Amino acid sequence: MMTNEELVRELRRARRRAISADLRDRVLAAAESVPTVGLPDLRTSGPARFVSFRFAVVAVALAAVVSAGLWNVRQTPPVASPGALADRHTKITGPPGDDVVVFWLDDETPVLVSLADKR
């Protein structure tokens, strides 16, 4: 009846069977004629990878700036709106005694006020 310790001791004493002495020569001889898979050399492509990384950073930053600009354009009211005039109202001269002043409540909402009505 073998105890756990005896079993481990027996296994620890075990030695693997020796590898064939000529296997080394066979492996090295065969390796000389093995075609390599030839992926890019990671060491020599290091600078190229760094350039690519910098390019990616610049591209992302540029894309961010362009996106922010487009977003800003969408959010900005049209500059050419009549409401953007400095005094925000325009006097339109009509027939004598019938002038009209255009007040802009906002950029797109004109209110026409006839001066004739005020007289």
Added chain:
Amino acid sequence: MNVEPLDDGRDRVLLERLAAGQPGALAELYDIHADRLFGHALALTQNRADAEDLVQATFLKIAALGTVASGIRHPARYLHQAIRGAAIDLSRRRATRRDAAADLAAAMAPSSGAALEIVSLDVRQALAGLPAEQREVVVLHLVEGFSFREIGRATGVATFTAASRYRLALARMRRALGSSP
């Protein structure tokens, strides 16, 4: 042949030399790792010729990597994973063409293919009767001196799983040897 201790830093330098096409780097790698890999392969296949074929295939695979070899971070782990993968491939190829007669012959064959020189015939037979993944852990731990963590990394399982396989293997061997658990 003496077994060199595991050293990823040293092995990475050798792989870089191999990637640079320096002759001799593969030979140095062979001298460092061949014995352990052979022991691992024997544990899996229990057949000397198969184990040597697996060792040869693994080193040829390394040689074929060319410049890619320098990208391997843990060479010893890579080599043992390669041995394991090659053993699994071999087993699958055989399984597809195995017939009942061959199975019977293999089952009745004496333990001539035993991987290890063990004095006790009973222990050798008990070891040979283990499932391959349990036998692998026992041999790597007790014969090759791998920690369970190293075994886990080499075989692609968690450290706990490797330790558990070892415990189950010993229990199974003791049962086979007729001892009480």
